[in-house]
Amino acid sequence: MLQYPGLEKAFELSLKVNDKLLTAAGVKFIDDHIWLRSGNFKPIHGWLICLSVRTASLQALLHDLLPILKDGDTPFRIIRNEHEAYRMNAGLYGPHLIGKGIQFHALTEDKGQHLINRLLPLTRTYTGCVIQDCIRISNIIYAQEISNSKPELTKGTFPFTVEKKYRKPASRKLVGLFYLPVEELSYSPKGTIYKGFNFKRPFKWCLIKQGNSHTADDHFGRDIRDKLRWQKKVIKALEPHIRTPKFIDLAEYEAFSFLVLEYIDGIHAGHWLEQIRQGKTWKGLRTVTKKIILEVYLSILVLVKDMHDAGYVHRDINERNFIIDGRRTTYIIDFEMACCLHDGLPDPPFTLGTIGYMSPEQMNYMKPHFGDDVYSLGALLAYFLTGELPDRIFFGEMYTVRGKLQEYAVESRLSDLIIKMTDNNHLKRATMNMAITQMKDLITFYS
Known part of the structure; x- marks a missing residue:
């Protein structure tokens, strides 16, 4: 188990689980991976009625729904707990499931309408994200027709009453005034x-x-x-x-x-890399091209170092969060995960990030520190050299990373730097200054 000496937890979560609530109320269900499922929830045809609710309000809504869940008239499946609800609404289980933490299966239109009539007074005070592939009936109630075992937007006449404010999407040409x-x-x-x-x-x-x-x-x-x-x-x-x-x-x-x-007229670093590599491996690139790639990567290191010097850690470094313009000038973007280490804001920090780029301590909700970005930059360097997203490189034990990099003919000096920057022990991890110095030396080697 990884230890984090000198680091504290950013927060402690007392996550609510839904099985205890349902069991105490006498609701019958079975465990099904991330779901608590009514035994006969097997939608093949009919209607899927979904309730989209914010993570923090999930259990309160379930408490209000207990009379419907207990009577056994309508098969259902419910996300297992708040942790899985958060991951689902963040899109980690696919965009098709966002907002669908509570699902009912109505075999017929009449049963669907009866269920909706019961749900409406129980859901008025709740809010949730918009479900993109369903028809919205009220503030959190959505419906999908099920055809050939797959939910789809109905192509015929929609049988359920849609509240007036949701009948047409809001249209507004201007954002703000300008x-x-x-x-x-x-x-x-x-x-x-x-x-x-x-x-x-x-x-x-x-x-x-x-x-x-x-x-x-x-x-x-x-x-x-x-x-x-x-x-x-x-x-x-x-x-x-x-x-x-x-x-x-x-x-x-x-x-x-x-x-x-x-607006910056440029492309993100991943797209830029595809253009300059033209499908070639690192070994197959000309020396001048390798030097250009490393120079752009160095400019990214310096950008992040300047951000650190201003007291901020980015915490979502990946190939899409750097823009490169026609002069190969780099810009850093997307600061929704960033933290100011001087004043400890936001408190608590926003969670998640990009899988494969996140440091182990960030994944375990430790307090943000500059080493989080160093790890991500090491993963980014691996991407620059292999063209593979880092979740394909950084899994299993770290001693296997060198072997994976060798498969892409990455020179040992570059592999050494990647391994130092992505050390699971944050105390042994390379510093930003060390990474910048070594990258400058490597660029000189390619000159």
Whole structure:
């Protein structure tokens, strides 16, 4: 078991489990991986009725639903506990399950309508993230038709009454007063990123990060709005110290939040790497290309070091969170996981990160420290050299990592640095200064 001398837990969670609540109430169920399932929950046809609720409110809602769960009229499956609910709503079990922590199976439209009528008065006060592939009936009730063992949006007449406010998606051309989304750059259930036009500064593009309602909620009642507000604070604090898109505005209305930033005309580091490698292995690259890749990586090290010098740790370093423009200038982005070590904010820190890049101590909810980023940067270096995402490199015992790197013909000096930066013992891990110094020496070697 890993030990973390000198580090403290960032927080202690008293996670509620749902099986005890159901057992005490006399509800019959069986364990099924991450689910507590009614024995006859096997949707093949009919309707799937889903309730989307914030993680911190899950057990309160289940308590209100006990009369429905106990009567055994409608098969169900319920997420096992708050920990799994958080992971599900964060998308770790796939985007198709986000928000679907409580599911009922209605064999017919009549049974579905009867269930919905019972659910409506019990769910009025709850909120949850939007389920993308269902039709929304009320604040947290959604429905999907089941066809050929797979839920799908109904193509015929929808049989259930949809509350008026959910019959048409809210349409708004402008974000705030001045920003017009023009092109969708990326989408996830958590939100959408747009390239937009800034009417406040004519002929200027901007980047608009839309956070969807109640997404990315955590055990402390926070969600994507809190993360975007925190990003605003971090960006404004770091703008004088590092290269990052400048803050422009934060707009909030209805159930959405929009972080508006300066638009950088570039591509993320993963895409840039694909372009420059052109499918070649590290061994197959020309020396000049290797030198360029290492120089860009060094600029990333320096960026993160400058962030550390300003008192912040990033905690979500990965190939998508660095932008490289046409001059090979690098910018660091996405600070929703960042922490200010000077004042210990946010308290508690936001959790999760990117699997494969997270340090062992971050995965175990230890207090943030600069070594978290060093580990992630070591994993990023492995990605730069192999083209493989680090969750394929860093699993099992660390002594196997060298062998995996050798399979990609990574030179021993580079492998040594990766292994030092990703040491599971944070006290033995390389420092940022050490990593920068050694990378400069390696670049000289390729010159």
